[in-house]
Amino acid sequence: MADSRSDDELLKASLDDAEAFAVFYRRHAEAVLVYLRQRTGDVETAADLTADVFAGAFAGRRRYKPRREPARAWLFGIANNLLAMSRRKQRRALAARARLGVPRIEFQDEELERAEARISALTQGNPLNALVEDLPPEQREAVLARVVHERDYDEIAREQDVSEALVRQRVSRGLARISGGLREDER
Structure with a gap:
């Protein structure tokens, strides 16, 4: 009612x-x-x-x-x-x-979906660490916070004491690396 x-x-x-x-x-x-x-x-x-x-x-x-x-x-x-x-x-x-001089990295929807699907699939058996272990620590923390824990960029930025733009950049670059690894795995 x-x-x-x-x-x-x-x-x-x-x-x-x-x-x-x-x-x-x-x-x-x-x-x-x-x-x-x-x-x-x-x-x-x-x-x-x-x-x-x-x-x-x-x-x-x-x-x-x-x-x-x-x-x-x-x-x-x-x-x-x-x-x-x-x-x-x-x-x-x-x-x-x-x-x-830092360019903005734009992802296509299918790239984001592939990266998120891979992360989601890997978290089932918890081999997430294997997926993100090759990322630099800052990118790994940002990707985990944003994608896995679904936290807001500004919240992550405050916690890491960096700008929101830097957090977005770290997530973008981390996802780009993960997505690049996915493309290699699909060959």
């Missing part, structure tokens, strides 16, 4: 009841994801930003004050702010990459 409480009521109730926020999330997550997908042109980025939007909403729910406009407008305001920050961060990363 659908919860009949308004968004304002759900946000107020969520201060003491986590399930109330879960209802608010389920009510708006798809709309936020679609909105961010349209703005970013990238599903992965949109999904990461959507998670950040709801994390921000959860963290800021104590400061939320009901207004004439619906709570959904507040939520989309958070989305717009995070999108703007993401774009600024992306521009800085592109500028840094250009200064350093």
Whole structure:
């Protein structure tokens, strides 16, 4: 049965009841994801930003004050702010990459799928170490954190005390090496 409480009521109730926020999330997550997908042109980025939007909403729910406009407008305001920050961060990363002369590595979907399938298959018998053991330690840690443990790039960057762009580069290069090894195995 659908919860009949308004968004304002759900946000107020969520201060003491986590399930109330879960209802608010389920009510708006798809709309936020679609909105961010349209703005970013990238599903992965949109999904990461959507998670950040709801994390921000959860963290800021104590400061939320009901207004004439619906709570959904507040939520989309958070989305717009995070999108703007993401774009600024992306521009800085592109500028840094250009200064350093580091090209962006682009993968085709089938290359990513092959690498992920290989990693997934190998983790079943836990020979994952055999797959990633030839990677430099930084790439190995980044690939494991991102692909196996499905952690966000910014979280990995904070943990490793490096930039998000560097983590993305390490994951990309690690996957490229793994994918290259796959192509050799297929011959």
